[in-house]
Amino acid sequence: MNRRELLRSIALITGATVVGGEFLLSGCKNPAAGTLHFSPAMISLLNEVAETILPATDTPGAKAAEVGAFMKIMVTDCYTKEQQDVFIKGIADLDMKAQAATKQTFLESTPDQRHTLLTSLEKEAKTYNESREDKKAPVHYYTLMKQLTLWGFFTSKTGMTETLRHLPVPGRFDGNAPYTKGEKAWAE
Numbered sequence: 001m002n003r004r005e006l007l008r009s010i011a012l013i014t015g016a017t018v019v020g021g022e023f024l025l026s027g028c029k030n031p032a033a034g035t036l037h038f039s040p041a042m043i044s045l046l047n048e049v050a051e052t053i054l055p056a057t058d059t060p061g062a063k064a065a066e067v068g069a070f071m072k073i074m075v076t077d078c079y080t081k082e083q084q085d086v087f088i089k090g091i092a093d094l095d096m097k098a099q100a101a102t103k104q105t106f107l108e109s110t111p112d113q114r115h116t117l118l119t120s121l122e123k124e125a126k127t128y129n130e131s132r133e134d135k136k137a138p139v140h141y142y143t144l145m146k147q148l149t150l151w152g153f154f155t156s157k158t159g160m161t162e163t164l165r166h167l168p169v170p171g172r173f174d175g176n177a178p179y180t181k182g183e184k185a186w187a188e
Helices: 003-014 021-026 040-053 067-078 081-102 111-131 141-154 157-163
Strands: none
Touching: 040 067, 040 081, 040 111, 040 141, 067 081, 067 141, 081 111, 081 141, 111 141, 141 157
8 A cells, every 4th residue: 555545545534634644745844843842641642542543452552553652743744833733722622621521631531431522522523624614724633633543553563564464565466366255454
């Protein structure tokens, strides 16, 4: 899978254009890069948000792939100042909404409370993204977090080798490979 295919897939899954994708394709030459600071607490929160989106099952989850650190790099190096502001304000808003709903921070909430909160944010983000009059304005912060979670996880070593079916390169192309009904697209 090449970069363009990956971006297209993530856009289809999240229902929005992949934010920062143009920088990925051009090498992340962002003039606003390096002006943002992520604390260890913010990265920990992002890891937990990502883990709620892609939890560990019989395969590792997003936290095992250190998706929070990936988000930090992408937001810092590849997002515009406006997108960075939306993302950083979104981290605070997410925690504020968790406290309003559960009287606890997101990190102190139970997995069910986290899931409920993120489900409501998903609906809020969809409504917001569809109703934006200026389509060039940044998308909802939850959309950014979800896109980065999927992107970070499925391009990580953990995601590629322990979750997806891993075929080391160079491999051979078999255009007539047999298909077994119900065969998984991920590692077993």
